[in-house]
Amino acid sequence: MTNRSTCHPTQRMTRRQALKSTACGFGYLAAASLATQQAQSVTNPLLPQPGRILPRAKRVIFLFMQGGPSHVDTFDYKPILEKYDGQMRPFDDARTLAKTRQIADQRIFKNLWSFKRYGQCGQYVSELFPHIARHVDDLCFLKGMHTEGVAHGPSTLFMHTGSINLVRPSIGSWVLYGLGSENQNLPGFVTLQPSMGNGGPRNYSNAFLPAAYQGTAVGRAGTSADQARIRNLQATSLHLPSQKAQFDLLRQVNMEQWQHSQQESELEAVINSYELAWNMQSHAPHIFDFRDEPQHIQSMYGIGEKGTDDFGKQCLMARRLAEAGVRYIQVNYGDNSNNPRWDQHSNLPEHALHAFNTDKPVAGLLQDLKQRGLLEDTLVWWGGEFGRTPYAEKKRIRTRSQFLWFHPVPRLGLG
């Protein structure tokens, strides 16, 4: 009981008494940052939340390979496909089942790429990912994934929200809701260059959770990583002679109005949101400015090289956000079309292009996190919305019902 009463309410009372005793609110200005901190304890939903269990992972980086990379051509080696290549076999293809309720014969299609074993664990990796292959001993491969969606839209929603047709919060929103954020000057859930298709914002939406847990989109698919910035973060030309003077005016006007209101906590939350915005504006742009990153680090991510430059920048941004204390970071390799990047129905060899574009950046991210000790408590998750069937539809290859992902912290007891 004593503890409870000395916690939040007393802080709030003290501050209110202090404010009431100062005539024109300059006491507030002087103590603005202190006040913000204290008020956060009352009103800020993003403060770090003590967990019921102490998890080893502190943050998540999800590398979303939109379109469904073929697991059988990347990390899930199926040598038997070589043997039966071209033969017809019955498969319970979910799409065919949904349409015809029949199990049909399908033509088996062998791997287009050769596999080798890597690391002490001996994990097979196809020649598509020579860089990631060097990190297999740090990775855990989950090969039993299942989805209920039979097309990109529902599967993408299923993976992000757990539902193909109901509106549910994104996994990132849940993580932020459960754990809060470690950096109050940055959004706690950031999605880099998300796709506008296949559910678009619903994939980073808070749904029925409070709006504070919504994912913050930085840039969007189809534009370059150089343009990926948090919206409205840059002060623009109206701020003459200085935005600081204008912000001070706002603080004073709000303080006057607050004094004349009933000094309700709801209004305080609004005043605090300006303080947070001001802090974000001062601190966040630095995250997106790579000029202080040494050349050898940038090269590790493939920045400055043809093909890997753009995704490399996204991965480096992810590391910088992770370092700054952002709880959940999603890096999207996608586009806005109905058949997104990794969706090679008609032209499987194009997998090579996307593998090339992402392999070095992902390996660079893993290595960089490792050398900074961040891999110890960062869950890096790589995957698409589904995998691919081991059979071909004419020249096409597709599937549902399986997808592969991997993440590099097997020691966290995922088993």
Added chain:
Amino acid sequence: MEDLQNELANLNRRLTLLENQGPVRQIAMAVSERDEITNVPIAIRGVLTNRGPIVPRGALQVINSHPPPRIHENQSGRLELAQWITDPRHPLTSRVIANRVWAWLMSRGIVHSVDNFGTMGTLPTHPELLDFLAHELIRNHWSIKQLVRDIVLTRTYRLSSAHIESAYQADPSNSTYWRMPRRRLDAESIRDSILQLSQSLDFSYAGNNIEAGTNSEYGYQFNSPRRSVYLPVFRNNLPEIFETFDFADPNRMNGLRNSSAVAPQSLLLMNSPEIQSQCLSAAQCLLQKSELNPDQQITDAFLATLGRPPLPSEHDLIRSFLSQYPDPDSSQVLWGQIFQTLIQSIDFRYLK
């Protein structure tokens, strides 16, 4: 025979011509009955592939105030269900909508959990009032307009939101409505008010509200200066200001919107180029009123933005802000900043 065929061809040509010249028919999406009418299995937890037992068409059995719909074997039952729902004896329909209208006007419902009536929701704070409003709604032929009129003409709706210490001590949560709850400006009102400040709000009524040539919601640009009620609502693409200020998610049923105070809202009001350009236009409008002296300018700006004259202290703050930059060339920018400051202030974002 040949004559007939020629005549037919002529008539068809005329028909095509007339069709092309005729007025464009309005088209709307609607549902139609399928050829084969059948009962379907329940989709457990809403998952289509998760099939439970076949459930005959019908209505909630716990509601026994009036007979359940009788559905003919060869009909879907949509009509009968609609009639059952809108039957004046239905205990929920009129109360749910009356409660929502009350909540939209008064910031909270008589039943606080507006989307959840019954054992899983909260009890009504004023059950007789809810019954009265629901009854009036039915009596007035389900007229929402009349219901709104009934509520806004009450003494309660017209109460000030001012603080009264004795009342506050007796009822701090205002559950007896001793004052009007403070109301937050919603996304549409913020947008419309800002457009109105710069005198660029388009008040025109009716007509098409989607830009010609639109074939996808993705990438749609919401450039129209029309009132917010005329902006199209797409499932996955909302105007930025709507998305930021808690507009209802178009994918969800939602009786009462979120009411959040988060940094992206502040950033939008601080840095959005559109907001800044509207504020500059508002400044231009003000400076064009050459008959105003500096003090009157301040009063005018407050009246336009907050609907009230400035407090003496606010007046002094604006004066001293202006006096720091006496250069007349900077006056439009300065006034733009003042308008921007006022739309960020809590008195703009909340109605007293």
